[in-house]
Amino acid sequence: MGEAERRVLIVEDDPDIVDYLSFFLEDEGYEVSTASRCSTARKMMDDFRPEVVLIDALLPGKSGLELLVSLRRDPQWSELPLVVVTGNDKILEDDCQSYMGAHEGVRGPDGVLGKPVDRATLLAVLRTLLNDTKPN
Amino acid sequence: MQKVQLTAPGPKTDFDSDYQRYWEEMPCYLSVHDPDFRIIDGNRRFREAFGERIGQFCYEVYKGRDEICPNCPVEATFADGQNHPSEQLLTTQDGREVPVMVHTTAITDDAGEVVAVMEMHTDIGEVKRLQALLQRSQERLVQLFEEVPCFITVQGPDRVIQHANRKFRETFGDPVGENCFKMYKHRDEQCLVCPMQQTFDDGQAREHEEVLFTKTGEKLSALCTTAPLRNAEGEVEAVIEMSIDITQIRELQSQLASIGLLVGSISHGIKGLLTGLDGGIYMVNSGFAKDKPERIEKGWEMVQRNVERIRSMVLDILYYAKDRELVVEDVDLTALVSEIRAGIEKKASDADTEVRISLAEDTGVFAGDPQAIRAMLLNLLENSLDACRMDKDKGDHWIRLDVRREQPWMLVEVEDNGLGMDQETREKIFSLFFSSKGIKGTGLGLFISNKIVDKHGGTIELDSEPGRGTRFLVRLPLDAKPSIQPEDEN
Numbered sequence: 001m002g003e004a005e006r007r008v009l010i011v012e013d014d015p016d017i018v019d020y021l022s023f024f025l026e027d028e029g030y031e032v033s034t035a036s037r038c039s040t041a042r043k044m045m046d047d048f049r050p051e052v053v054l055i056d057a058l059l060p061g062k063s064g065l066e067l068l069v070s071l072r073r074d075p076q077w078s079e080l081p082l083v084v085v086t087g088n089d090k091i092l093e094d095d096c097q098s099y100m101g102a103h104e105g106v107r108g109p110d111g112v113l114g115k116p117v118d119r120a121t122l123l124a125v126l127r128t129l130l131n132d133t134k135p136n
Numbered sequence: 137m138q139k140v141q142l143t144a145p146g147p148k149t150d151f152d153s154d155y156q157r158y159w160e161e162m163p164c165y166l167s168v169h170d171p172d173f174r175i176i177d178g179n180r181r182f183r184e185a186f187g188e189r190i191g192q193f194c195y196e197v198y199k200g201r202d203e204i205c206p207n208c209p210v211e212a213t214f215a216d217g218q219n220h221p222s223e224q225l226l227t228t229q230d231g232r233e234v235p236v237m238v239h240t241t242a243i244t245d246d247a248g249e250v251v252a253v254m255e256m257h258t259d260i261g262e263v264k265r266l267q268a269l270l271q272r273s274q275e276r277l278v279q280l281f282e283e284v285p286c287f288i289t290v291q292g293p294d295r296v297i298q299h300a301n302r303k304f305r306e307t308f309g310d311p312v313g314e315n316c317f318k319m320y321k322h323r324d325e326q327c328l329v330c331p332m333q334q335t336f337d338d339g340q341a342r343e344h345e346e347v348l349f350t351k352t353g354e355k356l357s358a359l360c361t362t363a364p365l366r367n368a369e370g371e372v373e374a375v376i377e378m379s380i381d382i383t384q385i386r387e388l389q390s391q392l393a394s395i396g397l398l399v400g401s402i403s404h405g406i407k408g409l410l411t412g413l414d415g416g417i418y419m420v421n422s423g424f425a426k427d428k429p430e431r432i433e434k435g436w437e438m439v440q441r442n443v444e445r446i447r448s449m450v451l452d453i454l455y456y457a458k459d460r461e462l463v464v465e466d467v468d469l470t471a472l473v474s475e476i477r478a479g480i481e482k483k484a485s486d487a488d489t490e491v492r493i494s495l496a497e498d499t500g501v502f503a504g505d506p507q508a509i510r511a512m513l514l515n516l517l518e519n520s521l522d523a524c525r526m527d528k529d530k531g532d533h534w535i536r537l538d539v540r541r542e543q544p545w546m547l548v549e550v551e552d553n554g555l556g557m558d559q560e561t562r563e564k565i566f567s568l569f570f571s572s573k574g575i576k577g578t579g580l581g582l583f584i585s586n587k588i589v590d591k592h593g594g595t596i597e598l599d600s601e602p603g604r605g606t607r608f609l610v611r612l613p614l615d616a617k618p619s620i621q622p623e624d625e626n
Contacts, residue, residue: 013526014408015487016438020415023431027422036528116411119418 005031006130009050011041011067012085013058017115021054024119030126038067045077052129054113057086065099072106081129083111165226165236165257168243169194169210176252187229194255198226213240213253226257235264287358287379290365291316293336295326298374309351316377320348335362335375348379357386398453401580405449412442437486444483448518451511452580462505462591469499469539469546472510480517480537487525489552490534499541502614504592509612512588513537515581516550516608523554523606545594546612553605562600 008025012018013036022032033048035041041053053071055064064084071077100108111125159166160180168177173194178186186197194210195201204211209220219239226234236257243252281288287304289297289311297311297319304311308320316332317323326333331342341363348356358379364372419435422428473495484491517535524533530553538549557565566586589596593613600606 014412015525016412016415016442019434019438020411020418023419023422024415036526040528115407116414 005029006052006126007031007033007048007050008126009041009044009048009053010034011038011053011064012036012056014056017056017117021117021122024122025126028123038064038070041067042070045071050080052081052083052126054083054085055109057084063099068109069103069106081110083113083125083129084109085113085115085117162256164259167194167197167255167257169253169255171214171251173204173208173210185228185234198224200227209238209240210253210255213242214250217242217244217250223260224257235260284378286381288376289316290374290376291332292374293372295330295332307350307356308348320350321346322349331360331362332375332377335364336372339364339366339372345382346379355383356381357383402449402453406446409442409446409449412438412445416440416442441483441486448514449580452515452584455511455580455584462508464503464505466501467504467506467509468501469509469548470495470497472506472513473537473539476510476514476517480514480521483518483521484535487521488533489521489524490532492534492536494536494538494540496540499539499546502546502612504612505588508588508591512585512610513548513550515585516548516610519581520550520552520554520606520608523552523556525554527553527555529603541614544614546614548610548612549607550610551605551607556602556604556606557600558602562598565598566596 006029008030010018010021010025010032012021012034015036018034018036022034025032033044033050035044041055044050055067057064068082068084071080071082100106110129113122113125162179163181165182165185166179167175167182170176175190175192175194175197178190189197193204195203195205195208199205207222209222212218212220219241221237221239224236224238226236228234234257237260239256239258241254241256242250243254245251281299282302284301285303287307288299288301289304290299291297295315295317297314297316300308300311311319315326317326317330321327329344331344334340335342341361343359343361346358346360348358350356359382360377360379362375362377365374365376367373416435416438419431419438421435423430423432423435473493477493481491517537520535524535527533532553534553536549536551538547538551540547566582586596589610589612595611597609597611598606599609
């Protein structure tokens with residue numbers, strides 16, 4: 001794990017997608033940690049100190065959107081780039097909008113990726129976000 | 137015929153002859169009766185209608201009777217000197233029936249004795265005709281109110297139902313004197329938003345949609361309209377509510393919405409499965425490129441698992457879309473479980489989950505659709521496997537299948553120590569398109585399983601707690617005839 005490795009936290013409950021994205025991002029030189037629940041993700045924040053978090057919008061228990069709001073409201077993580085990964089269909093968009101609408105003043109996700117995740121887009125989004133927040 | 141001396145005799149004057157003319161021309165039948173009920177005088181109209189009948193009994197002349205009428209007003213006036221108004225039906229000499237209003241006046245002699253009674257008959261034919269017309273139109277209104285094919289009630293300011301039409305009574309029971317909210321909402325207090333109250337308050341008509349409950353507990357969607365009923369002073373005295381049953385329209389709408397949801401849910405599910413396939417292919421390819429056989433193996437498993445999921449999803453969709461009828465034959469659960477055992481064990485070992493199958497030696501056979509029961513079993517088992525796969529809090533996962541015969545049921549128990557469900561999930565778990573699995577679920581599997589069990593005349597019992605796991609207990613009747621009728625799709 002070299003200095004250059006950027007830390008990505010994947011919050012996703014589907015084991016296949018977790019495996020896929022971690023293998024892929026590790027291949028691309030990222031340091032990856034995963035959590036299947038919001039509560040686990042929240043606990044990992046301090047130790048892992050991710051530089052970007054990929055959040056599945058539909059997680060068991062708490063919705064991924066709740067995790068987003070809770071991180072945004074935490075002064076320690078309020079500027080952390082957050083990317084929501086969704087099935088990107090209409091129902092979800094509506095849910096997302098009404099959820100964000102109910103939390104006024106909270107900045108929405110820095111990026112939204114639709115499933116199936118396009119690898120090139122994912123890399124482009126990560127590069128942009130990481131350069132923006134922490135230039136080399 | 138008795139001679140009646142009305143006044144002391146004197147010379148005839150002009151005054152007398154004027155009154156004679158007025159008597160003659162009075163626009164009613166006038167007759168004077170002696171105590172024997174003989175007519176001793178009559179005016180022109182009397183003579184024209186009944187003929188020259190002076191000296192005859194009044195009951196003969198007016199009614200064609202042989203004896204005095206019961207409740208004769210003339211007799212009563214002879215007795216007490218008072219007017220006895222009544223309604224009578226007379227028959228003229230040409231046989232025409234004339235309804236009349238009768239008034240009687242006592243004629244007394246100088247000593248104050250009633251010596252004769254004058255009877256005045258006013259033709260009330262027109263009044264009678266109007267009365268009959270009024271009654272007919274009232275009856276017609278009542279008939280309309282009763283027979284209109286919607287629910288009508290009239291309610292007072294106290295929310296008490298004063299009137300209800302037939303359709304209302306048949307559907308909700310006899311409501312007069314009951315509160316509206318109790319009668320068709322099965323509530324103990326007034327609804328939060330009450331259009332009746334609003335109409336009472338501002339006198340405006342209101343339209344609103346309600347869910348009502350019939351006397352048998354059935355749910356109805358209704359479009360209700362309220363309108364004020366005002367008294368002569370213009371105050372709202374009561375409110376009429378008319379409701380149209382739109383349950384069928386709403387059902388149709390929800391079916392259409394279901395189709396929309398199905399399409400959405402399928403595309404949603406396919407996207408998730410595609411991500412899984414993508415991932416598998418990526419891992420196989422990158423595994424080859426980096427010469428990492430473990431990764432290739434893992435990737436290939438992902439591909440297989442997701443292809444399998446697509447397959448079962450397509451089967452579920454077909455089952456839902458076609459509302460397949462049961463093909464009933466002898467089902468041997470022992471054999472059926474042996475068939476699917478290998479597949480489930482393979483999937484479970486991929487998910488690091490132990491499979492515990494406890495199968496009675498000989499469960500015998502029962503009447504059912506083997507294919508449907510197989511689909512139901514697979515759905516329940518895969519649901520349990522998913523619950524284990526998604527649970528990251530426990531190290532050791534297991535699923536358990538227990539099949540046994542307990543008269544009068546064939547019992548199938550599927551249990552896991554996976555994620556478990558909270559109350560909300562438990563309540564919705566058999567609903568169409570409800571899924572707790574995020575992008576991987578279509579919300580079809582358990583809905584269809586429940587339907588299959590239902591069609592067999594059985595039940596599914598659910599016991600689940602978050603963190604502990606889930607247990608499904610399926611009871612299939614051993615001797616009940618499964619329904620083979622296609623079900624209504626609601």
